[in-house]
Amino acid sequence: MNELASVDWSRAQFALTAIYHFLFVPLTLGLSFIIAIMETLYIKTGDAHWKKITQFWMSLFAINFAIGVATGLIMEFEFGTNWANYSWFVGDIFGAPLAIEGILAFFMESTFFAVMFFGWNKVSPKFHLLSTWLVAIGSNLSAFWILVANGWMQYPVGMHFNPATARNEMENFFDVALSPVAVIKFLHTVASGYVIGALFVVGISAWFLLKKKELLFAKRSMVVGATFGLITSLFLAFSGDESAYQVTQHQPAKLAAMEGLYKGESRAGLIAFGILNPNKKLGDNEPEFLGDIEIPYMLSLLGHRHVDAFVAGLEDLVYGNPLHNIPSASERIANGKIALQALSDFREAKKMGDAPKMRENEAILQTHMKDFGYGYFEKPEQIIPPIALSFYSFHIMVSLGMWFIALFALVLFYILKRDITRYPLVLYAALWSIPLGYIAAEAGWIVAEVGRQPWAIQDLMPTHIAATHLGGGNVALSFTLFAILFTVLLIAEIKIMLRQISKGFEGGH
Amino acid sequence: MFELLSFLQLQQLWWMIVSLLAGLFVFLMFIQGGQSLLFSLPENEVEKSMLINSLGRKWELGFTTLVLFGGALFAAFPLFYATSFGGAYWVWLAILFCFIIQAVSYEYRKKENNFLGQKTYEMFLYINGSLGVILLGVALSTLFSGASFHLDENFFVQWDTNLRGLEALFIPQNYLLAFSLFFLARLSAGLYFLSNINHASLHVRIQKMLLKNTLLFLPFFLGFLAWIFLKEGFAYDTSGVVHIEAYKYLSNLLALPVVAVMILLGVVLVLVALYLGIFKANVHGIKVMGVGIVLAVMGIFLLLGFNQTAFYPSLSALQSSLTIENSSGSHYTLTAMSYVALIIPFVLAYITYAWYAMDKKDIDEAEIRDASEHHY
Numbered sequence: 102m103n104e105l106a107s108v109d110w111s112r113a114q115f116a117l118t119a120i121y122h123f124l125f126v127p128l129t130l131g132l133s134f135i136i137a138i139m140e141t142l143y144i145k146t147g148d149a150h151w152k153k154i155t156q157f158w159m160s161l162f163a164i165n166f167a168i169g170v171a172t173g174l175i176m177e178f179e180f181g182t183n184w185a186n187y188s189w190f191v192g193d194i195f196g197a198p199l200a201i202e203g204i205l206a207f208f209m210e211s212t213f214f215a216v217m218f219f220g221w222n223k224v225s226p227k228f229h230l231l232s233t234w235l236v237a238i239g240s241n242l243s244a245f246w247i248l249v250a251n252g253w254m255q256y257p258v259g260m261h262f263n264p265a266t267a268r269n270e271m272e273n274f275f276d277v278a279l280s281p282v283a284v285i286k287f288l289h290t291v292a293s294g295y296v297i298g299a300l301f302v303v304g305i306s307a308w309f310l311l312k313k314k315e316l317l318f319a320k321r322s323m324v325v326g327a328t329f330g331l332i333t334s335l336f337l338a339f340s341g342d343e344s345a346y347q348v349t350q351h352q353p354a355k356l357a358a359m360e361g362l363y364k365g366e367s368r369a370g371l372i373a374f375g376i377l378n379p380n381k382k383l384g385d386n387e388p389e390f391l392g393d394i395e396i397p398y399m400l401s402l403l404g405h406r407h408v409d410a411f412v413a414g415l416e417d418l419v420y421g422n423p424l425h426n427i428p429s430a431s432e433r434i435a436n437g438k439i440a441l442q443a444l445s446d447f448r449e450a451k452k453m454g455d456a457p458k459m460r461e462n463e464a465i466l467q468t469h470m471k472d473f474g475y476g477y478f479e480k481p482e483q484i485i486p487p488i489a490l491s492f493y494s495f496h497i498m499v500s501l502g503m504w505f506i507a508l509f510a511l512v513l514f515y516i517l518k519r520d521i522t523r524y525p526l527v528l529y530a531a532l533w534s535i536p537l538g539y540i541a542a543e544a545g546w547i548v549a550e551v552g553r554q555p556w557a558i559q560d561l562m563p564t565h566i567a568a569t570h571l572g573g574g575n576v577a578l579s580f581t582l583f584a585i586l587f588t589v590l591l592i593a594e595i596k597i598m599l600r601q602i603s604k605g606f607e608g609g610h
Numbered sequence: 611m612f613e614l615l616s617f618l619q620l621q622q623l624w625w626m627i628v629s630l631l632a633g634l635f636v637f638l639m640f641i642q643g644g645q646s647l648l649f650s651l652p653e654n655e656v657e658k659s660m661l662i663n664s665l666g667r668k669w670e671l672g673f674t675t676l677v678l679f680g681g682a683l684f685a686a687f688p689l690f691y692a693t694s695f696g697g698a699y700w701v702w703l704a705i706l707f708c709f710i711i712q713a714v715s716y717e718y719r720k721k722e723n724n725f726l727g728q729k730t731y732e733m734f735l736y737i738n739g740s741l742g743v744i745l746l747g748v749a750l751s752t753l754f755s756g757a758s759f760h761l762d763e764n765f766f767v768q769w770d771t772n773l774r775g776l777e778a779l780f781i782p783q784n785y786l787l788a789f790s791l792f793f794l795a796r797l798s799a800g801l802y803f804l805s806n807i808n809h810a811s812l813h814v815r816i817q818k819m820l821l822k823n824t825l826l827f828l829p830f831f832l833g834f835l836a837w838i839f840l841k842e843g844f845a846y847d848t849s850g851v852v853h854i855e856a857y858k859y860l861s862n863l864l865a866l867p868v869v870a871v872m873i874l875l876g877v878v879l880v881l882v883a884l885y886l887g888i889f890k891a892n893v894h895g896i897k898v899m900g901v902g903i904v905l906a907v908m909g910i911f912l913l914l915g916f917n918q919t920a921f922y923p924s925l926s927a928l929q930s931s932l933t934i935e936n937s938s939g940s941h942y943t944l945t946a947m948s949y950v951a952l953i954i955p956f957v958l959a960y961i962t963y964a965w966y967a968m969d970k971k972d973i974d975e976a977e978i979r980d981a982s983e984h985h986y
């Protein structure tokens with residue numbers, strides 16, 4: 102098996118495990134807060150109905166949490182198993198957030214999870230409530246640190262390259278942890294979890310109302326869920342807008358792919374809806390879209406906060422655009438090769454004990470460091486991410502984001518101002534929107550990760566260099582094992598979840 | 611304050627933290643040990659449920675410690691993380707599979723409509739408790755027996771066998787540690803159940819089990835000690851050149867008296883705990899056991915990494931062997947991480963508090979039969 106196949110299998114395996122993992126994470130993030138709010142209402146009012154409501158959603162939370170933990174374990178170790186080269190190259194930066202996540206967040210989550218579940222009759226109601234809040238805070242904190250790590254891969258900051266160890270070393274922890282990309286990624290991702298949690302609660306409550314069962318419980322849950330959902334879905338759109346701004350600033354090729362933008366323009370419009378032209382090639386005169394609806398000026402505004410601003414297209418990035426100071430990919434590849442050569446000369450000099458030569462090559466290396474990773478490419482076109490996947494995923498995510506805002510507003514209106522049970526259409530819409538939340542979130546990850554290609558770490562390390570040399574056969578086998586195991590567990594989870602839901606609020610736990 | 615430490619001191623500090631985590635993890639393996647007893651110890655469903663619920667409130671601690679162990683290695687010794695996980699691919703994946711199936715089993719076992727059936731989830735727990743522990747033992751034992759890899763100029767790992775880590779299963783000596791851990795975990799489990807479950811006839815059976823497993827544990831553990839203290843080790847000199855040295859681990863033991871005392875004291879405490887359990891069914895045995903295991907395991911890890919020893923020796927390219935000096939994170943990262951580690955005592959404190967609050971009352975049959983409580 103050749104190594105290329107091995108890289109592709111490792112990518113497939115990482116995608117598979119990450120997609121599975123992110124089927125469970127958002128619900129943990131969102132539902133934990135919703136439960137905490139419900140329990141707070143119970144403690145404040147002393148109304149036993151709220152306790153039943155809390156316990157019902159908590160029992161669903163536990164079913165989801167278990168499989169989230171199971172799929173999460175592999176994510177942590179997979180950096181080592183399948184991306185060993187990457188792990189060394191960035192371990193000095195990347196490892197720290199992961200360890201902090203363990204120390205700060207995981208223990209909080211798991212310790213108080215036990216209290217939350219088994220402690221109803223063992224600890225005081227106040228301590229129990231505190232534990233529930235700590236589970237929510239712990240799970241959100243753990244999301245923070247892993248997203249810091251991910252944010253760093255999109256926009257590496259706070260480090261320098263050490264030629265002696267051939268890796269990046271951290272220079273400023275706070276630059277890494279508080280990088281704007283990391284922070285906005287955290288906010289957008291946890292917000293997506295809140296929205297999915299809200300969709301889950303509202304959708305299942307709608308099902309009870311359609312069945313005319315558990316009316317009181319379902320209506321109360323719905324009010325909490327829809328309020329939480331409306332606020333968080335507005336925030337989700339706002340944070341998404343800021344994400345797009347960051348992408349434009351730091352990953353222009355990703356943005357261009359997300360928007361199907363081949364030729365850069367000033368006063369660029371945002372594609373609201375479009376069908377890509379499959380025959381379009383870089384540099385030809387074919388139209389980009391078979392059909393599209395564009396919102397004028399919006400892309401310039403989104404990407405640069407200015408209607409007149411120039412937004413770079415794929416052709417500008419590949420062929421260069423001197424007018425806007427954009428170097429061509431060929432130039433960057435040439436620079437990258439100089440950097441790689443300097444690294445190799447540095448090593449040679451080190452072996453010889455030739456200090457002046459080491460200094461000389463280190464200086465060359467540092468001047469060309471920002472193009473270091475380009476040195477691994479041969480053709481300028483290699484720097485383009487998959488366009489269709491990035492484009493459609495982005496547009497699906499954004500459209501769904503708009504729909505969720507409308508849905509929560511509608512539900513809230515009907516449940517507060519009308520008898521919602523008489524509007525089955527609204528209830529069905531809520532019910533069928535549960536899967537849409539998951540689709541939007543997975544699409545978001547596809548935008549972020551497929552859009553980053555061909556890089557594992559933007560401009561520093563291409564994906565094919567990052568992978569462990571494993572041989573395709575090994576990874577094909579482990580991919581298959583993961584696919585089988587996770588699918589079986591997912592089926593079990595869904596079956597258990599559905600049964601538990603159908604037992605209703607009084608059904609015990 | 612940590613910035614003032616030398617690079618070497620930071621590396622040693624982090625090796626100590628990793629060793630401590632290893633000790634805590636081995637102690638928490640009482641959860642695995644308990645799972646391996648599910649089919650032999652209880653006589654009926656209720657008893658089995660009592661065991662599972664007793665373990666079920668703690669399993670996440672063990673799991674989380676494993677996760678933290680991985681994270682701490684990544685952050686503090688990234689070259690080990692990259693080399694071993696990437697290189698010994700199949701052993702680590704096998705271990706991970708054993709832990710993935712654990713994570714769902716407590717919650718799903720008794721749930722209606724659970725697709726695989728209660729027996730399967732109990733089998734999962736059993737596999738995690740037996741195979742999972744044995745594989746981990748084999749993997750850890752390669753720190754003594756070595757592995758076949760070399761590092762290229764970019765420090766990228768090349769594994770030199772096609773078995774990708776499974777070759778460790780064919781080194782008989784690795785099973786000494788593997789089975790020591792397996793039986794040790796069952797012993798801690800017995801002591802834990804004594805402290806936590808109130809059930810007379812179960813206690814009698816636990817005492818018998820403890821006696822039997824002590825007799826099985828001792829030969830493996832003594833064999834393991836004999837092996838490491840008689841075997842050659844992998845030493846490096848001040849310029850970082852690695853060479854093979856006879857009786858390396860024994861000379862480490864003599865060179866590091868504090869460590870020797872730790873190991874000795876640890877072993878004595880384990881024996882005291884076993885005495886308390888076997889002959890007195892004492893509820894405090896588990897605490898003594900915990901301290902003993904943490905001390906002994908930590909000590910053994912310190913033998914591996916301190917005193918100019920390569921803790922991950924390469925059999926095929928001696929100079930690629932990993933030491934705490936050539937595999938660690940940078941001075942800056944280790945410093946930053948040390949500040950974060952200051953939180954650990956606080957974390958331990960709230961874990962202890964929550965544990966105490968939840969265990970004030972023993973588990974008994976009445977609780978398991980009470981439907982108003984959440985249980986597994």
Ligand code: HEM
Binds near residue numbers: 501
């Ligand atoms: C409403 C308009 C939305 C906009 C403008 C938007 C924008 C973005 C952008 C630009 C990214 C890529 C960030 C990067 O590559 O670094 C992204 C990623 C993502 N989006 Fe959205 N999004 C929206 C709605 C949603 C919705 C409704 C969900 C899910 C319920 C969602 C979930 C995600 C996730 C999980 C990611 C990956 C993590 C991240 O990079 O932040 N987004 N979004």
